[in-house]
Amino acid sequence: MSSVISAPEPQLLRRVSNSAVLDFMRASRAVTVTEIMKATGLARATAISVCEELVERGWIRELENQRAFGEYRKGRPARRFELNESAGFVLGVDVGIAKVTAVVSNLRGQTVGRSSQPFPGVRITAEDRIPGTQITAGERLAIIDQTAMTALQDAGALADMVLAVTIGIAAPVDRNGDVLATQHFWELFDLDIKTAFKDLRGWTVLLENDANLAALGERWHGEAAGVDDVVVILSSERFGSGVIDGGRLLHGSHGGAGELAFLKYVEGVGNTFGIALMARTWASETLAGKTRSSLRKHPREEISAEHVFAAAAEGDALALRILDRLADRMARVIGAVATIFNPELVVIGGAVAKSAGVLLGPIAERLGEFTATPPRIAVSPLGESIVAVGAIRSALDYVEKNSLDLNLRVPSAAE
Structure with a gap:
């Protein structure tokens, strides 16, 4: 019995080519079409076509067509492209028992905005591990939202430019983003944050344990690299x-x-x-x-x-x-x-x-x-930023994995 292996669909090949070019652009600064061809194995016509498509979608931009000072060669200068690092943003949020910190990053992982705000009435002691004064889940969510929006304002970014948000909490979170709320302390973080911010801001929210995010952050930018x-x-x-x-x-x-x-x-x-x-x-x-x-x-x-x-x-x-x-x-x-x-x-x-x-x-x-x-x-x-750094890495991982399925916000002419 023989089997027939079908050739990949053109649409799939195009998607693979787009992903390869975009991955290379994330790891590079300004690059020429020749450099893209060498890194991805694409033919020149395909590389140019992919770059033009990614420019149209907003992920990359074409740089001004000019040579370096003093350089002279016949013919047109090579076309150069780079990642449009401000095409969208990600949010990393560290929700502790006493305060919340939000950090905004561009698509290269560079911090461009930050805000922190305490939760009122919280005092942590060895005798009373759970704060004596509690605030409601709604009040806690409101403070988290306010902190996130202040961080975006600090970054000069709009809410609809956020491509993904990762929130770290001091409770176990499974692979599906569900909180293991089997202890009273962990229950304080079971706020249905993902649904709340999807409804309020339209954001894709990933939920993760704070120490897990700390490990991701440390391996990305810390001693564990x-x-x-x-x-x-x-x-x-x-x-x-x-x-x-x-x-x-x-x-x-x-x-x-x-x-x-x-x-x-x-x-x-x-x-x-x-x-x-x-x-x-x-x-x-x-x-x-x-x-x-x-x-x-x-x-x-x-x-x-x-x-x-x-x-x-x-x-x-x-x-x-x-x-x-x-x-x-x-x-x-x-x-x-x-x-x-x-x-x-x-x-x-x-x-x-x-x-x-x-x-x-x-x-x-x-x-x-x-x-x-x-x-x-x-x-x-990384100090007290360790969880937020890991949250940024988590959100970037999501964006990089799903880039071709995400729609970037295209600014209007008035903006």
Whole structure:
């Protein structure tokens, strides 16, 4: 029995050619038709035709037909094209329990707008992990929307120029973008954000766990660039981790891969409270007694992790003891994570990462006590932007995968 293999349809071939040219343009600056032919294997006539189609659709633009100063050659100068990086925008949004941050990026991944806004009435403590004053889901959605629109205004972009939005939340999210709301804390993020913004703004919204986005951001622009086996631990207010194994982000069956609730069973840890929360909690508890410390110049209720790290740098004995406790705690956390996932690298991320570099040496010294496979340890250079950076990468991935199915907004003559 013989089988006949049909030739690809012309429409499919055209789509493949368009994708190849657009992918090359994203990775390049101004290029000539000859360079496009060399990169994609297309014939000259096809390359020119594809470029003209992509120009018409708005994805790329043709540059002014001129030679560089002092250059002389017979004939017309080569036609040059480049990505129209402002043809559309993506939004990366980090929705925490206490505040929301929105970042706008152009199609090259360059940040062009940003906004951040707190949720009112939120105070996080070790005694009461859930804020005592709650705001409604509608109020929370309104603040998220306001923050996103302010970021777009900062970028000089209109809402209908947004091609995709990725929102990171502090709860497990499965591959379909559904929230695993089996704990009260996670329920606070089950706002049906995708439907709300589709109805309100017409946006395509991708929902993802914040630590997973942190891992994507770190691998894109951080210490984990080029590393295929890495765990990024968000460690400011609470612990959460994103796991990349063999270059692939792990989700698990319900989005729970990387969740660290098991830490309450780890000796010397006992909960998921992060570096910033424990630093200020331990400082406040100790200062309730008569211990001498330069930290007393701050009101107890206003002491932050940054104050503790700064006092330790000045040799304050109390602050140094707290850092020692933090290093021991982090060694146990990283040891547990390393035993489960066996990464090459563990990155400490979040707003506290900038200060946490001083902990790397003490953590590394203790790590062998808690795992037979100690990884390299680093702190993220992305600071509190780590989740938003990953959200931008996620949204760009969506746009790049679906470019030929997206319609760009064409400005009117009045604009």
